[in-house]
Amino acid sequence: MSHPAPRSRLAVAEAITAVLEDVAPLPAERVPLADAHGRVLAEDVVSPVALPPWDNAAMDGIAVLAADVLGARADAPVVLRVVGTVPAGGAWRGTLNSGEAVRIATGAPVPAGADAVVRVEDVTYDGDAVLVRDDRDVRPAPGARHNVRPRGEDVAEHRVVVAAGTRLGPSGLAVLASVGCTRLSVVRRPRVALVASGDELVPLGDVDAVRAGRGIIASNTVALAALVREAGGEPLDMGVAPDRPDALRERLQAALDADSDVLLTTGGISVGDRDHVRDAVAALGGRLRFWRVRMRPGGPVGAGTLPRASHADVPWLGLPGNPVSTVVTFELFARPLLRRLSGDARPFRRAVRVTLREPVDAPAPLTHFLRVTLDAEESGELAARLTGPQGSGLLTSAARADALLVVPEGVTALAAGAPARALLLGEGALDAAALDAATFTEVRA
Numbered sequence: 001m002s003h004p005a006p007r008s009r010l011a012v013a014e015a016i017t018a019v020l021e022d023v024a025p026l027p028a029e030r031v032p033l034a035d036a037h038g039r040v041l042a043e044d045v046v047s048p049v050a051l052p053p054w055d056n057a058a059m060d061g062i063a064v065l066a067a068d069v070l071g072a073r074a075d076a077p078v079v080l081r082v083v084g085t086v087p088a089g090g091a092w093r094g095t096l097n098s099g100e101a102v103r104i105a106t107g108a109p110v111p112a113g114a115d116a117v118v119r120v121e122d123v124t125y126d127g128d129a130v131l132v133r134d135d136r137d138v139r140p141a142p143g144a145r146h147n148v149r150p151r152g153e154d155v156a157e158h159r160v161v162v163a164a165g166t167r168l169g170p171s172g173l174a175v176l177a178s179v180g181c182t183r184l185s186v187v188r189r190p191r192v193a194l195v196a197s198g199d200e201l202v203p204l205g206d207v208d209a210v211r212a213g214r215g216i217i218a219s220n221t222v223a224l225a226a227l228v229r230e231a232g233g234e235p236l237d238m239g240v241a242p243d244r245p246d247a248l249r250e251r252l253q254a255a256l257d258a259d260s261d262v263l264l265t266t267g268g269i270s271v272g273d274r275d276h277v278r279d280a281v282a283a284l285g286g287r288l289r290f291w292r293v294r295m296r297p298g299g300p301v302g303a304g305t306l307p308r309a310s311h312a313d314v315p316w317l318g319l320p321g322n323p324v325s326t327v328v329t330f331e332l333f334a335r336p337l338l339r340r341l342s343g344d345a346r347p348f349r350r351a352v353r354v355t356l357r358e359p360v361d362a363p364a365p366l367t368h369f370l371r372v373t374l375d376a377e378e379s380g381e382l383a384a385r386l387t388g389p390q391g392s393g394l395l396t397s398a399a400r401a402d403a404l405l406v407v408p409e410g411v412t413a414l415a416a417g418a419p420a421r422a423l424l425l426g427e428g429a430l431d432a433a434a435l436d437a438a439t440f441t442e443v444r445a
C-alpha cells in the first residue's frame with residue numbers, strides 16, 4: 001500500500017485554487033422559464049425590446065405641459081381642458097397643446113407634447129375641464145419630465161439584459177419574462193455521487209445499532225445531499241462502502257458508472273489502518289492532486305481526479321469523516337467546485353466582517369474555521385460568538401452556526417473585541433443578524 005510521498009501540505013487558498021484548476025462549466029440545456037429558478041444562465045440574453053416600451057405615466061392623473069401648471073395653488077388653480085383619456089394598454093393619438101390635459105393611468109403611454117403627469121390627488125374634474133390645485137409634482141426642476149418614466153429606462157433594446165454566468169433569482173426570471181423569454185439556455189446541474197465509507201456506519205433510522213454500541217448512523221450523506229442541492233447540484237447516494245480496499249474500489253467504480261460529474265467520498269481519508277480511500281482512488285488510475293491542507297477542522301482532506309472511459313476525468317474530493325470536517329471541507333472546496341461546474345460567475349460564499357465577542361485560541365499553525373453565531377448590535381457591528389466547543393465530531397455546534405469564523409494561519413489567539421472575517425453558511429445566514437427593529441428606521445455606515 002504505497003502512496004506518492006505527500007508534498008508539503010497546501011494552504012487553504014492554494015487548495016481551493018488547485019480544486020478549481022481546469023474546471024469549466026458543464027454543457028448547457030434548454031429549460032422552461034418556470035424551471036430556471038436558481039439555475040445559471042449559459043448564454044447572454046439580448047432584449048429584442050426596450051422596457052418600458054414607451055414613455056409612460058408613473059402616476060394616475062393627467063398628462064399636461066409642465067409650463068401650463070407651474071404656480072398652481074388651491075386658491076389660484078390652473079384650469080385645463082380635458083381632451084381625452086389614455087387607459088393602461090391604450091393610447092391617445094394626437095399631440096397635446098398648451099391648455100389641454102389628457103386623463104392617464106399609471107403605465108399608459110404619455111401623449112406627444114406632454115411633459116408631466118399631475119397626480120389625481122392634486123386635481124379636480126369639472127365636466128370637460130380640470131382644475132390643477134397644486135404644482136408640487138412639477139416644481140422641482142422645470143424642464144425635466146415629471147412622473148414620466150422614459151422608454152428604455154429599465155432595459156435598452158438589443159442590449160444584453162442578463163449576462164451568462166448569472167444565477168437566476170425571482171427578479172432575474174421576471175426580467176427575462178418581460179423581454180419575452182419562455183425557454184432558457186442554462187448550465188446543466190452537476191450530478192454528485194456521494195460515497196460514505198466506514199465499517200461502523202449503519203443505515204438511517206438504525207438507532208438500535210447505536211444504542212447497542214454497534215454502529216454510527218451514516219449522517220454525513222444526509223448533510224452532503226442537502227449541501228449539494230443547496231449548491232445547485234443533484235446528489236446521487238451511492239451508499240456506504242465497508243473499510244475494505246476492494247469494496248471501496250467497487251463503490252467508486254459504481255459512482256463513476258452512474259454518470260456522475262463529481263465524486264465526493266467521506267471518511268477513510270486519514271492515516272488509520274482502515275483509511276483506504278486514497279488507495280482505492282489510486283487503484284482506479286486516479287490522480288491525487290493534494291492530500292492534507294493546513295486547516296482545522298478538515299486537515300486530512302484530499303482532492304484529485306478519476307479517469308472514465310471515453311469521458312472527461314471526474315473530479316474527486318475526499319472529505320474527512322468527522323461530521324463537522326465534512327461540512328467545513330464541503331463549504332471550502334466542494335461548494336465552489338459545484339458552483340463553477342454550474343457556470344456561476346461568483347462561485348464563493350460571501351465573507352463578512354465581524355467583531356468577535358469572546359476570546360479564542362488557535363495555537364496550531366493552521367487556518368482555523370470556528371462555528372459562530374452572528375447577531376447585529378446597536379453599534380451596527382456583527383457580533384460573532386462561538387456555538388460552543390469546537391471538536392470536529394460535535395455536529396450540534398455546526399447545526400447552530402450562522403458562519404465560519406476564520407482565524408488565519410499564524411494568528412494564535414484573538415481577543416474579545418477583535419475584528420475578524422467570517423464565511424456565511426447558507427443564503428439566509430445573515431437574516432437574523434441583519435434585520436431588527438432599527439432596520440427600517442436607522443441609517444448606519
Ligand SMILES: Nc1nc2c(c(=O)[nH]1)N[C@H]1C(S)=C(S)[C@@H](COP(=O)(O)OP(=O)(O)OC[C@H]3O[C@@H](n4cnc5c(N)ncnc54)[C@H](O)[C@@H]3O)O[C@H]1N2
Nearest residue numbers: 196216217218219220221267268269270275320321322325
Ligand atoms: N493518527 C491520526 N489520526 C487522525 C488524524 C491524524 O492526523 N493522525 N486526523 C484526524 C482528523 S483531523 C480527522 S478529520 C479524522 C478524519 O479521518 P477519516 O476521514 O479517515 O474519517 P474516519 O476515520 O472514517 O471517521 C472519523 C469519524 O467520523 C465518523 N464518520 C465517518 N463517516 C461518517 C458518516 N458518513 N456519517 C457520520 N459519521 C461518520 C466516524 O464514525 C468517526 O467517528 O481523522 C483523525 N485521526
Ligand code: MOO
Nearest residue numbers: 297298299325392
Ligand atoms: O480535521 Mo479533523 O477535522 O480536525 O477532526
